[in-house]
Amino acid sequence: MSAPSGAGLRRLRDVVADDMAGADVAHDLAHLDRVAGLSARLAAREGLDGFVAAVAAYVHDHHRAAEARLGRVVAPAEVRDDARDALRRAEIDEVLWEPVLDAVEATGRYSFGAEPGAPTADRIAACLHDADMLDAMGATGIARAFAYGGAIGEPLWDPAAGVDGGGYRSGPTGSVVAHFHEKLLRLRGELRTAAGRELGERRHAALQEFLRRFREEWVEAHGDDDGAPPAA
Template identity: 85%
Template sequence: MSGAGALRRLRDVVAADMAGADVAHDLGHLDRVAGLTARLAMREGRDGFVAAVAAYVHDHHRAAEARLGRVVAPAECRDEARDALRRAAIEEALWDPVLDAVEATGRYTFSAGEPAPDPVGAAAVIAACLHDADMLDAMGAIGIARAFAYGGAIGEPLWDPSAPPSSQRYRSGPTGSVVAHFHEKLLRLRGELRTAAGREMGERRHAALEEFLRRFREEWVDAHGDDATAPPAP
């Protein structure tokens, strides 16, 4: 099977597996992350096909989170991701390198708790590219769209002056508002990017986040007459 054919087959398999995932981790997200991961990997001198395969199976833990109602690490869903590779007839020799890269992404963190060490070994470069692609999809215009789609799905307000952004380390789960989420997480992603190409793309996407927040704040002040209840400037 050609690389393109194998990816189409894997995409079909994963589409069914991810049917219960939240709106921010749908098949469209996987398509975008697969494309970005492949591009970043090739810039790093790695196999873009292997990188794209890893991207398509990197979010099985999100479907598990939707089922179980708790945070699930990628390592907990290694068997499910392996089964997806098997059903898609991905070459068996690629399974462990792909799964190791996916698992390694779970050791990158800026959430509350002790920071984990960087992944090492053969999976490290693919893991860094996958990590950056995932972060990049949470930034820029698409990141803005995803944030509001997810916030709407869970009933978060656009902005709640009584629930300002936390200055503490980011914690998974709902925040006080979608705009608070920008300050608590999305504006911090630029500093988490691991590859040179990812950082280059991240600059443009970070600028889009800041421009959106400036305009949101201006329009909030227009509506309310002062800035006492407006969100903080980016």
């Protein structure tokens, strides 16, 4: 994975690499690299500071490392001090700390606005949120879903478990393909920025195409569509 541009971001990446060493495969340093790049690009499209958005991206998953240590769900607000310490160790300008941390916490609350009149932290949060969602869509999202499913021992598809019609809940699902239906296909409707929605259309189409092909190959292998996963 190539290093981010700018000395400050490179220092922050090095710091966060140690902090996130215990995080799961779906929230590793490579994920942060991708989200940082997408956040910066979305912020620039929205007339915001791409550097601030990238900084926020690199510290937005500190709660994931805490979850791995503690074995429970952790909110971003609970690890604000850990994220602030990462910014300090990376020598990020102190004037950015609170806006960055506010943006990270706003993504956890899902109650922020993307409108131009909203506070800057909320608008940065919207870009970060969209970048994070986009990384769970498209070819990258497909790869992450199966990497994580393999890590926790989920089957590709389990006809007996089917799809939870109630939608996504944190924790293991019946199968990786069920996770597509319960969460990933719903992400397009959660995107907050114009640029994010534009990218999301292509990535959503990739999810749909994959599921179409998966169902087709399931039917080919089993001879009929009994127990086949639903189409996208």
